[in-house]
Amino acid sequence: MSLLVADGITKRFAGITAVDDVHIALDAGERVGLIGPNGAGKTTLFNCLLGLLRPDAGSVSFDGQNITRLPVYRRARLGIGRTFQRVELFSGSSVRDHLLFAHRIRSGTGALWKDVIGLGLPKPTEIERCDALLESLGLGGMGDEPIEALSLGQSRLVEVARALMTQPRVVLLDEPSSGLDRAETTALAETLARIQAEQGFGMLLVEHDVELVASFTERTYVLDFGKLITHGPTPDVMRDPEVRAAYLGDFVAGAQ
Amino acid sequence: MTASVLAAGVLEETIRAFFQGLPIGAGFALVAMSFVLTYKTSGVFNLAFGAQAFISAATYFELHVRRDWPIWSAVLVAVVLVAPVLGLLLERLIFRHVHAASAVAKLVISLGLLVALPELFKLIVDYDREQPFGAVGIIPDGTTVYRLFGRYPVTRDEIAAFVIVIAAALALAALFRYTRLGLRIRAVVQSPRMTELNGVNADWVSSGSWILSSFFAGLAGVLLVPTTSSLGTVLVPQGYFPIVIAALAAAALGRLVNLPAALFGGLVLGVITTEMRTHLPRDNVILNELRGSALPYVMLFAIIVFWPAIRRQIAGADPLLGVSPPPPALAATSRSRGMTIYTRIMALAFFTAVGIWTFGYANNFWISRITHSVIFSIIFLSIVVFTGLGGQIALCQVTFAAIGAFGAMQFAQRWDVSVIVGMLAGAAIAAAVGAVLSIPVMRLGGIWLAIATLAFALFFHDVLVKYGWVGGSLFHGRGVPRPQLFGVDFSSHKNFLILCIAILVLVGVLVILIRESSTGMALRALRGSETAAESIGVISWRSRVIVFSVSAAIAAIGGGLLAMEEKQVSYEANYDPQAGLFWLVIVVVLGARTVEGGIQAGVAFVIFPELILDRWLGLHGAWRYVLFGFAAISFARHPEGLLEHGKRRSQALMQRAFGRRQPAVAAAVAGPEVDAASETGDGP
Numbered sequence: 001m002s003l004l005v006a007d008g009i010t011k012r013f014a015g016i017t018a019v020d021d022v023h024i025a026l027d028a029g030e031r032v033g034l035i036g037p038n039g040a041g042k043t044t045l046f047n048c049l050l051g052l053l054r055p056d057a058g059s060v061s062f063d064g065q066n067i068t069r070l071p072v073y074r075r076a077r078l079g080i081g082r083t084f085q086r087v088e089l090f091s092g093s094s095v096r097d098h099l100l101f102a103h104r105i106r107s108g109t110g111a112l113w114k115d116v117i118g119l120g121l122p123k124p125t126e127i128e129r130c131d132a133l134l135e136s137l138g139l140g141g142m143g144d145e146p147i148e149a150l151s152l153g154q155s156r157l158v159e160v161a162r163a164l165m166t167q168p169r170v171v172l173l174d175e176p177s178s179g180l181d182r183a184e185t186t187a188l189a190e191t192l193a194r195i196q197a198e199q200g201f202g203m204l205l206v207e208h209d210v211e212l213v214a215s216f217t218e219r220t221y222v223l224d225f226g227k228l229i230t231h232g233p234t235p236d237v238m239r240d241p242e243v244r245a246a247y248l249g250d251f252v253a254g255a256q
Numbered sequence: 257m258t259a260s261v262l263a264a265g266v267l268e269e270t271i272r273a274f275f276q277g278l279p280i281g282a283g284f285a286l287v288a289m290s291f292v293l294t295y296k297t298s299g300v301f302n303l304a305f306g307a308q309a310f311i312s313a314a315t316y317f318e319l320h321v322r323r324d325w326p327i328w329s330a331v332l333v334a335v336v337l338v339a340p341v342l343g344l345l346l347e348r349l350i351f352r353h354v355h356a357a358s359a360v361a362k363l364v365i366s367l368g369l370l371v372a373l374p375e376l377f378k379l380i381v382d383y384d385r386e387q388p389f390g391a392v393g394i395i396p397d398g399t400t401v402y403r404l405f406g407r408y409p410v411t412r413d414e415i416a417a418f419v420i421v422i423a424a425a426l427a428l429a430a431l432f433r434y435t436r437l438g439l440r441i442r443a444v445v446q447s448p449r450m451t452e453l454n455g456v457n458a459d460w461v462s463s464g465s466w467i468l469s470s471f472f473a474g475l476a477g478v479l480l481v482p483t484t485s486s487l488g489t490v491l492v493p494q495g496y497f498p499i500v501i502a503a504l505a506a507a508a509l510g511r512l513v514n515l516p517a518a519l520f521g522g523l524v525l526g527v528i529t530t531e532m533r534t535h536l537p538r539d540n541v542i543l544n545e546l547r548g549s550a551l552p553y554v555m556l557f558a559i560i561v562f563w564p565a566i567r568r569q570i571a572g573a574d575p576l577l578g579v580s581p582p583p584p585a586l587a588a589t590s591r592s593r594g595m596t597i598y599t600r601i602m603a604l605a606f607f608t609a610v611g612i613w614t615f616g617y618a619n620n621f622w623i624s625r626i627t628h629s630v631i632f633s634i635i636f637l638s639i640v641v642f643t644g645l646g647g648q649i650a651l652c653q654v655t656f657a658a659i660g661a662f663g664a665m666q667f668a669q670r671w672d673v674s675v676i677v678g679m680l681a682g683a684a685i686a687a688a689v690g691a692v693l694s695i696p697v698m699r700l701g702g703i704w705l706a707i708a709t710l711a712f713a714l715f716f717h718d719v720l721v722k723y724g725w726v727g728g729s730l731f732h733g734r735g736v737p738r739p740q741l742f743g744v745d746f747s748s749h750k751n752f753l754i755l756c757i758a759i760l761v762l763v764g765v766l767v768i769l770i771r772e773s774s775t776g777m778a779l780r781a782l783r784g785s786e787t788a789a790e791s792i793g794v795i796s797w798r799s800r801v802i803v804f805s806v807s808a809a810i811a812a813i814g815g816g817l818l819a820m821e822e823k824q825v826s827y828e829a830n831y832d833p834q835a836g837l838f839w840l841v842i843v844v845v846l847g848a849r850t851v852e853g854g855i856q857a858g859v860a861f862v863i864f865p866e867l868i869l870d871r872w873l874g875l876h877g878a879w880r881y882v883l884f885g886f887a888a889i890s891f892a893r894h895p896e897g898l899l900e901h902g903k904r905r906s907q908a909l910m911q912r913a914f915g916r917r918q919p920a921v922a923a924a925v926a927g928p929e930v931d932a933a934s935e936t937g938d939g940p
């Protein structure tokens with residue numbers, strides 16, 4: 001039984017079918033890629049998985065539970081973490097605060113009455129935990145920095161860290177490479193691979209940067225015009241002549 | 257047979273109400289079009305139109321009624337000269353310079369002006385030298401009655417109002433169609449971005465639309481005098497408030513962006529008003545209230561909450577409507593240890609000195625003033641919670657304070673329980689009301705939330721307070737005793753002050769705890785990015801309910817204490833919704849983000865008019881409203897609050913002086929102007 005399953009997801013916007021009867025499945029601890037050119041419907045599918053959009057047909061289930069109608073926060077609390085294509089951080093808060101908030105909210109210790117009697121203040125152990133994760137993501141010592149002071153690459157890492165602090169069983173990443181240059185992308189990929197290996201969460205990497213996906217996913221789905229055109233082990237997909245010709249083109253050729 | 261006679265009677269009444277409603281609606285429509293014009297061209301949600309309408313009407317009154325100028329010259333000065341010039345001045349001196357500020361910041365400025373402008377006007381012409389009785393319309397023999405179709409009575413005033421407004425709307429349409437300025441304004445109204453790209457001179461468009469809208473407001477001001485009963489014959493600024501609210505409702509029908517919809521909406525609401533007045537049953541108390549001035553508030557609330565166009569607009573997340581992005585971290589978080597200790601010692605010394613003076617030397621008058629400051633500090637902490645922590649603006653804090661006051665009163669009067677218990681019960685009721693209110697307005701944000709809560713406050717003020725179970729009966733009066741607690745009698749001034757200080761400390765600590773704990777974290781996350789907050793499991797509706805309830809409860813506690821201090825519920829003096837506008841502005845201007853800010857606002861609110869204005873400067877009490885208006889203007893430049901701004905600045909200076917480098921602070925202070933613009937800039 002797969003951990004996260006999307007079964008026959010269809011989503012239409014006025015006039016176009018952005019996602020058309022798509023099935024994907026992801027096992028615990030697995031690294032899966034979802035690729036496709038711009039406008040293929042990746043973000044739309046992603047938002048259906050997370051509850052930001054309600055699919056017109058199909059269902060989403062997590063750990064055997066049907067979550068198609070659950071609101072975003074409930075899915076987050078079940079253990080689905082995410083990052084954003086356009087970075088969404090809590091401006092005005094420090095880097096550590098991002099992790100602290102996420103930890104606090106996930107651990108469900110946020111009752112008002114506890115706050116009122118002083119039990120809600122950040123504890124040294126929580127702060128330590130946040131700093132340890134920052135350290136392992138290469139953001140050591142940046143806990144007190146205002147979030148605005150970070151580069152885009154670092155901001156992406158903070159998003160990852162924020163998602164990880166909710167102790168997710170699967171993390172969905174929406175185009176983590178967008179806006180980053182090659183070197184930054186490589187660095188991000190290395191960090192991601194390492195932290196995934198350490199913590200063993202499942203990972204769905206949505207990307208149009210094929211190289212990033214090729215570098216560390218086990219399986220890959222290919223989406224085009226809202227339809228799933230192929231899927232399988234990443235190396236096979238990358239070799240698939242149809243995929244290469246139509247969607248990946250020179251990218252893969254150049255990379256190899 | 258009888259049925260058909262009855263039906264004929266009802267039909268006749270309906271038609272009569274229709275003809276009476278049109279002129280009233282025409283006035284609403286004028287103000288509604290003004291709203292649309294300025295909102296779309298400069299992003300300002302200008303509640304001060306009420307003030308502008310009043311100023312024209314009062315100028316006309318001053319010239320024609322008091323000084324016997326002929327009608328035409330008085331109209332010329334009041335409407336053709338004063339109104340446009342006022343609009344131009346507002347645009348040139350104020351709104352042009354806050355272009356980049358958030359919609360909420362602009363709303364705060366307009367609230368300031370709404371209060372300040374009429375007071376300034378009154379001071380200048382010494383308007384209150386006698387009761388402004390006997391206001392008349394601008395039509396000679398306006399009360400002459402004609403019968404339309406031989407049956408339906410309408411006065412000359414009413415016909416004139418309707419005709420003038422339709423003529424004005426047609427003239428506006430012609431202006432848009434045939435003149436360069438009109439074309440430009442229309443272009444900006446339709447698509448601000450587009451026109452910026454095309455290099456249309458935005459300055460002229462902005463000035464032009466302010467001149468036009470102010471002219472319309474002025475015209476509405478004089479036209480409405482004889483047609484709406486809410487203005488009565490005593491011409492005071494408050495009379496224009498319900499009209500502005502009705503106009504707001506009309507403008508909201510067109511999502512604040514559609515001029516024809518505003519015109520049409522105004523007329524329709526005018527007709528609805530008179531139809532309701534005619535047909536609603538008189539024996540049902542609640543429905544009967546809708547006959548009177550409560551109607552605009554109910555309509556406004558209902559339109560904001562239920563009108564699909566607005567829901568869609570909010571879902572579409574117009575950047576103008578978003579809350580302002582959270583400002584940078586507080587100065588206190590980035591100051592050095594030495595500085596912190598120094599600040600604390602200074603504060604301690606100050607409070608000790610004030611304490612010794614108060615308890616050793618002050619007379620009862622000053623003790624009472626200090627008690628008032630402490631109580632208002634408590635009330636203002638509710639604004640710190642809602643605005644400082646929640647990042648939103650609510651204009652119904654007065655209502656919650658009133659609920660606390662009436663709670664204390666009712667429980668003490670009816671069940672003879674301790675007034676403290678009554679106050680706490682009032683706080684619980686306020687929290688519940690806040691929670692219930694938060695549900696329909698939940699999805700709203702920014703100015704829509706502010707307006708919906710204002711409508712609620714006005715509804716409470718106009719309708720609910722009149723019920724015996726809320727506002728008390730004439731028979732019992734509104735007396736409230738001082739409390740007894742654990743055998744201690746708090747009826748003496750000093751003892752009661754001690755009690756208030758203790759409660760202030762408690763509430764202050766509570767607010768800090770909430771801010772620094774899980775609830776505060778969730779709120780900061782939501783403020784930063786709602787989507788991201790939900791993606792880590794923040795339950796946004798729950799956080800909003802909590803903010804509403806906690807802030808309502810705090811306001812109610814303050815309200816209860818205020819009633820005990822004054823030994824009665826002085827509802828009109830303390831809890832009027834317009835006083836609430838004042839509260840909000842003073843807190844956000846001084847600094848809504850810290851407990852200190854709330855306390856300083858409380859002290860400023862009470863002591864400033866008394867001590868500085870009256871005793872030291874010997875100025876008329878109305879000057880405080882004027883100064884308040886100016887203070888509101890500063891908000892756009894310093895959305896973090898004047899105190900926080902001053903603190904950052906002095907902190908940077910001192911740290912530079914002591915040779916300590918604190919990059920974060922230095923950066924924050926280096927460019928306060930740039931800083932303010934980016935803090936208030938519209939969110940993504």
Ligand SMILES: Nc1ncnc2c1ncn2[C@@H]1O[C@H](COP(=O)(O)OP(=O)(O)O)[C@@H](O)[C@H]1O
Binds near residue numbers: 016018038039040042
């Ligand atoms: N909210 C929306 N309304 C209308 N069309 C949309 C919306 N979101 C996405 N689309 C359309 O759906 C298609 C898929 O978009 P998207 O999922 O963002 O693609 P990708 O993430 O693969 O680049 C595109 O044609 C896009 O224009």
Ligand SMILES: [Mg+2]
Binds near residue numbers: 042
């Ligand atoms: Mg995308």
